[in-house]
Amino acid sequence: MTERIKAVLDDNEIPRQWYNIAADLPKPMPPPLKPDGSPVGPQDLAPVFPMNIIEQEVSTQRWIDIPEPVLEKLLMWRPSPLYRARALEQALGTPAHIYYKNEGVSPAGSHKPNTAVPQAYYNKVFGIKRLTTETGAGQWGSALSFACQLFGLQCRVYMVRISFEQKPFRKMMMQTWGAECLPSPGPTTQTGRMILEKDPNTPGSLGIAISEAIEDCVTSKDTRYSLGSVLNHVCMHQTIIGLEAKKQMQKFGEYPDIVIGCAGGGSNFAGISFPFVCDKIHGKDLRVIAAEPAACPRMTAAPYVYDSGDVAMMTPLLPMYSLGHTFVPPPIHAGGLRYHGMAPLVSHLKRLDLIEAAALPQLECYESAMLWARTEGFIPAPETSHAIAATIREAKRAKEEGRQKVILMNWSGHGLMDLTGYDAYLAGKLTNYLMSPDEMAKSLKSIEGLPKPPAL
Ligand SMILES: Cc1ncc(COP(=O)(O)O)c(C=O)c1O
Numbered sequence: 001m002t003e004r005i006k007a008v009l010d011d012n013e014i015p016r017q018w019y020n021i022a023a024d025l026p027k028p029m030p031p032p033l034k035p036d037g038s039p040v041g042p043q044d045l046a047p048v049f050p051m052n053i054i055e056q057e058v059s060t061q062r063w064i065d066i067p068e069p070v071l072e073k074l075l076m077w078r079p080s081p082l083y084r085a086r087a088l089e090q091a092l093g094t095p096a097h098i099y100y101k102n103e104g105v106s107p108a109g110s111h112k113p114n115t116a117v118p119q120a121y122y123n124k125v126f127g128i129k130r131l132t133t134e135t136g137a138g139q140w141g142s143a144l145s146f147a148c149q150l151f152g153l154q155c156r157v158y159m160v161r162i163s164f165e166q167k168p169f170r171k172m173m174m175q176t177w178g179a180e181c182l183p184s185p186g187p188t189t190q191t192g193r194m195i196l197e198k199d200p201n202t203p204g205s206l207g208i209a210i211s212e213a214i215e216d217c218v219t220s221k222d223t224r225y226s227l228g229s230v231l232n233h234v235c236m237h238q239t240i241i242g243l244e245a246k247k248q249m250q251k252f253g254e255y256p257d258i259v260i261g262c263a264g265g266g267s268n269f270a271g272i273s274f275p276f277v278c279d280k281i282h283g284k285d286l287r288v289i290a291a292e293p294a295a296c297p298r299m300t301a302a303p304y305v306y307d308s309g310d311v312a313m314m315t316p317l318l319p320m321y322s323l324g325h326t327f328v329p330p331p332i333h334a335g336g337l338r339y340h341g342m343a344p345l346v347s348h349l350k351r352l353d354l355i356e357a358a359a360l361p362q363l364e365c366y367e368s369a370m371l372w373a374r375t376e377g378f379i380p381a382p383e384t385s386h387a388i389a390a391t392i393r394e395a396k397r398a399k400e401e402g403r404q405k406v407i408l409m410n411w412s413g414h415g416l417m418d419l420t421g422y423d424a425y426l427a428g429k430l431t432n433y434l435m436s437p438d439e440m441a442k443s444l445k446s447i448e449g450l451p452k453p454p455a456l
Pocket residue numbers: 110111136137138139140228229230262263264265266267268269335336337381383384412413414
């Protein structure tokens with residue numbers, strides 16, 4: 001028999017609980033705040049989220065049961081396969097063993113349905129009829145559209161304008177699953193109208209789209225808002241990835257020395273890594289690396305501050321690494337990584353030195369994605385290419401050092417709806433965007449005067 005290249009779990013081996021890292025933090029995380037500096041209570045979040053989700057957001061219980069109706073839907077594509085990337089290892093001539101968890105097998109093509117499904121379910125059982133949300137690359141919008149369809153909810157998605165134009169197929173997916181998809185900023189909200197008046201050609205940003213989706217939610221009947229990343233409950237729903245990966249690594253008889261994920265708002269990175277960070281907190285020796293774009297260098301260059309999650313400051317102030325909520329990112333193709341902030345839980349772990357971060361420039365990511373597609377076959381999403389680039393860096397380092405490192409990477413989604421980016425790369429039209437200190441100082445102006453997080 002040839003050597004194993006994938007580990008597939010049986011349906012009955014699917015994890016039945018999510019892992020909540022809030023239970024294991026060696027130091028407590030600062031709480032979210034209201035603009036006046038007082039802590040946010042569950043009731044403050046009630047106009048935006050249903051109470052069953054708010055309870056998860058603030059929970060410190062280590063294990064939380066996945067409801068049966070959610071498991072039933074997740075089984076449509078989970079457990080997802082874990083592969084050993086032997087062809088890539090050979091092409092690199094590295095002694096490293098590279099494993100990847102393929103989250104591109106979900107109906108929407110990424111890890112996003114792992115939280116879209118439970119979020120739609122909890123809203124449904126709470127009596128909500130309609131969800132609003134934002135989307136960058138369109139992955140989250142399509143995931144939530146799919147999940148709302150499963151549970152009979154209406155769905156409206158505000159899609160960052162540049163992606164709306166670059167990625168028409170994602171919009172068609174959302175419509176196919178019965179949702180409405182609007183370019184953001186747009187004329188249907190007060191925030192959208194205000195921003196368009198100032199800059200009619202704005203490419204939009206996730207921060208703007210979030211403001212529009214929340215404004216729509218709080219001004220509409222039976223409607224709640226759903227966020228595809230950043231928040232604690234979203235990170236927790238994604239831990240099913242790492243929990244499955246642990247069982248699958250056992251089938252290969254290995255445990256990772258390095259765990260890598262790309263980081264936009266932080267959720268897929270949290271998903272693959274938190275169950276391993278738990279081991280690290282309890283004494284295991286491993287490195288955990290979040291790969292972010294050099295064009296949006298939050299954990300590698302921005303300060304740890306209290307900042308709002310959106311442009312209009314409708315969300316609570318969150319303790320996180322942030323480029324400032326008015327940051328309008330350059331038009332890199334990884335739309336899902338163009339966010340000004342980082343999940344508070346991921347930011348906190350970075351601050352505690354339990355994880356590291358790496359900044360990857362666009363061209364290196366596309367080169368890595370090309371090598372991946374030409375060895376492993378699957379064409380990655382531009383977001384995923386950041387994790388691949390970071391993995392290749394580590395595999396090359398293992399070669400230089402002559403050490404047989406075991407690397408586990410989250411392959412967060414496929415790029416079959418993102419081929420315009422590949423087209424631009426192949427035509428030699430893509431460039432690197434690096435953030436200058438001047439741009440950083442300008443974009444950080446928006447957090448002046450906000451409360452400061454306490455020292456560790
Ligand atoms: C394929 C893919 N990977 C990664 C991300 C980044 O999001 P997060 O950091 O929440 O995982 C996105 C966001 O849209 C995505 O579509």
